[in-house]
Amino acid sequence: MGLSGSGKSTLLRCLNRLIEPTAGHIILDGEDVATANSEELREIRRKKMGMVFQNFALIHHRTVLDNVAYGLEIQGISKEERDVKGKEAIETVGLKGYENSKTSQLSGGMQQRVGLARALATDPDILLMDEAFSALDPLIRSEMQDELLALEEKMQKTIVFVSHDLDEALKLGDRIMIMHDGEIAQIGTAENILTKPADDYVSKFVAGVDRTKILTAETVMKRADPVVSMNSSPKVALQLMREHGISSIFVVNREKHLKGIISVDDAVRKVGKTIKDVMTSDVTTTHPDTPLNELIPIIENSSPIAVTKDDGKLLGVIVRGSVLGALAIEEV
Ligand SMILES: Nc1ncnc2c1ncn2[C@@H]1O[C@H](COP(=O)(O)OP(=O)(O)O)[C@@H](O)[C@H]1O
Ligand SMILES: [Mg+2]
Incomplete structure (x- = not known):
């Protein structure tokens, strides 16, 4: 190109x-x-x-x-x-x-x-x-x-x-090579070129592109860390959330498949001895390839979005801040 x-x-x-x-x-x-x-x-x-x-x-x-x-x-x-x-x-x-x-x-x-x-x-x-x-x-x-x-x-x-x-x-x-005056200005994926332009020429070149169509869930997600396992206890879940300063935590099974989410409120208020008693399986999930423009309307009024593979394996988490952050940083 x-x-x-x-x-x-x-x-x-x-x-x-x-x-x-x-x-x-x-x-x-x-x-x-x-x-x-x-x-x-x-x-x-x-x-x-x-x-x-x-x-x-x-x-x-x-x-x-x-x-x-x-x-x-x-x-x-x-x-x-x-x-x-x-x-x-x-x-x-x-x-x-x-x-x-x-x-x-x-x-x-x-x-x-x-x-x-x-x-x-x-x-x-x-x-x-x-x-x-x-x-x-x-x-x-x-x-x-x-x-x-x-x-x-x-x-x-x-x-x-x-x-x-x-x-x-x-x-x-899949891989784009940007040429300028007979030289290679940059080679990379679309996301790579949009998020990490190699020089001024490339960043000016891609300035007008609607990033929300190109950037995907996978680019903006963070590691879902910590998570809590099914056979753990509500007490541990609460402790993990406090330690990490987060207001909710994903529940996964041994294969790291997403099972549900526990919020601080639920962990405190709901009485129950097991993780199952306090978690809700109603989690918003998305595929790693989902473009940001489809996520923005969801993230507005939702708790964290879980990024999962087709088989349910948890890959990462998207919070409101990470979407807005990804869009802001690139406005060079
Ligand atoms: N690396 C290079 N070194 C010297 N001349 C080049 C180089 N790349 C292109 N040119 C010259 O620039 C002109 C335009 O190149 P071209 O390959 O037709 O460009 P494009 O297909 O991008 O329009 C040609 O005359 C070509 O010989
Ligand atoms: Mg040509």
Whole structure:
């Protein structure tokens, strides 16, 4: 991700040596692509890396299927096999039924799907995508982004996706590299870049981003410490709360699964000998991936929110202060 002219395409093209790097290494599966001979390089380009371009780079007098199967054709694969693999890729990108259409008759979004299918047909380990969606209308673009995420989830391929759009980068990237004047300004997760910008350039760059959509429960939660176990006593729970100056405490079982919460009031007022007598199992919980904008309305009028895994394991706690704190600190 970077502004126009920051060197994104140059770097991407160095990865498969469409541009020869003048220094450094490109390590792929333990081998250096930078020093591969021409034969090895051809193999890498054919089998390991597929490229999708912004301008689609389609051959317009050919059909969709022939465009998609083009990479396989170059590999010398038989027409039969080409057709099978080509049709599979066409189905994957949602163009089933258009196999025999001319690409010039398709809309921009559909043409980009053809470009994507062509890269997928050779089943490369890595997809290189240079501003692949930049030329599309906003709506189609957003749709393609969603589909790419779904495809990635399904195929588990590494995708190097170049974009000049910060929102797109934040939406698609597991790891984002911000480029500035041909250099790497920062590499990190979206959260990392938003919460710990490496320099002034990055912090100015991300200043306008709505953090509540990007930051998650996991980023703002604190360790739930102390907790009290089911077979402990109300007295111990009360003592722990007093020692730590907290007004409520989570109850967990031996596997650290959340069972309930005890407030100071309940521990004092409710008569009972066991933890079960004084705790309430009515705890607000959330998933670690929940974005802050969904938590803010809940936290307003609620006691601590427990962050739990799907199986109920307690990961941490969110209190009102930690949400507001996380949002305030980042306003550089
Ligand atoms: N690290 C670099 N060193 C020297 N020149 C660079 C470097 N990165 C990019 N350039 C030059 O800057 C120009 C724009 O780069 P480009 O990769 O097309 O940017 P982008 O894709 O981000 O718009 C090109 O002329 C390219 O040769
Ligand atoms: Mg470019």
